Amino acid sequence: MDPGLGFAVPVVMAAFGVLFLAARKLGAARESLFWGLGFLLSAAAFGFPATDVLIPTQIIAFMADAFFALAFFSYACAVVFRFGGPRLFRARIALLGVGIVAPAYGIFVAESLPAETLASDLTCALQLGFALVTARCWPARRIDRGLLVVLWVVVIQNVLLAASVQLTVGDARPEAFFTTDYSELMFGGALLTSLVFAILALSGTVSDLVDGYRRDALVDPLTGLLNRRGLAAIAGRATAGQAGGVICCDLDRFKQVNDTWGHEAGDRLLVAFADLAQDVVGSSGVVSRTGGEEFVVHLADMPARHVRATAESLRAAMRRFDWSPTGIAGHQTASFGATMRAEAEPLEDALRRADRLVYEAKRNGRDRIEDDLPSQRLSLAVVNR
Incomplete structure (x- = not known):
């Protein structure tokens, strides 16, 4: 076997292993931790023969x-x-045990290089194939679909290596491993598939990482709603021919809630109101938390009467809501401001x-609710309890 190939495979795999661990x-x-460990372990496995x-x-x-x-x-x-699917941890540990014991039998008992390589290839293929078969579903993203295909190629590659043992290993002794055609096929195939496999897996990992950072930048971590930046990214600039409504909501006496029942109760109040607002607005608009106890509902391409009705529904739903599960006694209220967003008007x-x-x-x-909606001005007041 070409010495350069024997050197390149462990070095490439180790490099990818480090990249995955850095991503983690x-x-x-x-999964990036397990990808990284897998590549580092493979690098060590391919590197062991150099210590002969x-x-x-x-x-x-x-x-x-x-x-x-x-x-x-x-x-x-x-x-x-x-990709999801059942953990089946005991079954996987059992397969791992077989993957260690079966080749050991070929080495120490049968003292046969063909038996050892056959056992190692088939048990490795069995471990990965079992995980792929039990995967929950076919992924939607192209990167993930490509990764699954390459993983199946790795399984098939191991099976074909096992099938070729009689031709590529023959009666060679273990110490003559590097003189066999099997070693050329094993190292050459590993270099090719590991490159494609690692690039796809790393691309998916980095893509997820970037998406996570983007999501964290746009989403309020407490309520799961869009934050102000997220609202601007979604709503942006209204296009020509498209108007809509904007409703600002500010929880009343929120500082008093924090002072009376504690900040944890205040957080639960914010989460409960976020869920309540999403239930009221549904798919007709976007609810966001723009700061502290301030929320914004953006209703794209909606008439004034719908904007007014949504604000009324929010106010009424809040007064009816049972806040006791949040640890807060009594009613909670909010103040609302509703306006129409003109065509092509900046959100700000x-x-x-x-x-x-x-x-x-x-x-x-x-x-x-105070508004400057184009129809009859709405100014509803209630007696505070």
Whole structure:
């Protein structure tokens, strides 16, 4: 076998392993840890034969096969975390055990290189194939579909290697492993598939990481609603021919809630109101938390009567809501400001008008809706309890 190939495979795999672990350190999903461990274990397995001048051949073969088994166990775990499906941890541990014991039998008992390589290839293929078969569903993203295809190629590659043992290994002794055609096929195939496999898996991991950072930048972590930046990204600039409504909501006496029942109760109040607002608005608009106890409902391409009705529904739903599960006694109210967003008007302009209307509602007694909607002006007040 070409010495350069024997050197390149472990180095490439180790490099990818480090990249996956670095991605995990930056916040990538859990499967990146298992991808990284799998590539590092594979790198060690491919690198063990280079130590034949220091360690007995049988020990080298056993360690390499054990590391391959552990690598494919890690790959299988990554598949489960990436694509879903049952954990079946005991079954996977059992397959790992077989993947270590079966090649060891070929090394120490049968003392046969064909038996060892056959057992190692088939048990590794079995571990990864079992994870792929139990995957929950065919993924929607092209990267993930490509990754699944390449993983199946790895399984098939191992099966074909096992099928070729009689031709590519023959009666060779373990110490003659690098003189066999099998070693050329094994290292060459591993270099090719590992490159494609790692690039696709790493691309999916990095894509998820970037999406996560983008989501964190646009979503309020407490309520799960869009934040102000997220609202601007979704609503943006109204297009020509499209008007809509903006409703600003500010919870009344929120500081008093925090002072009386504690900040945890205040957080539960915010979460409960976010859920309530989403239930009321439904698919007709977007609810966001723009700061503290301030929320904004954006209703794209909606007439004034719908904007007014939504504000009324929110105010009424809040007064009817049972707040006791949040640890807060009594009714909670909010003040609302509703305005229409003109065609092609920047969102910030409409938000400033709605915000001024909220403060007008606060000055006029709270638990009110103030608006500058084009039809009859709405100014509803209730007796505070």
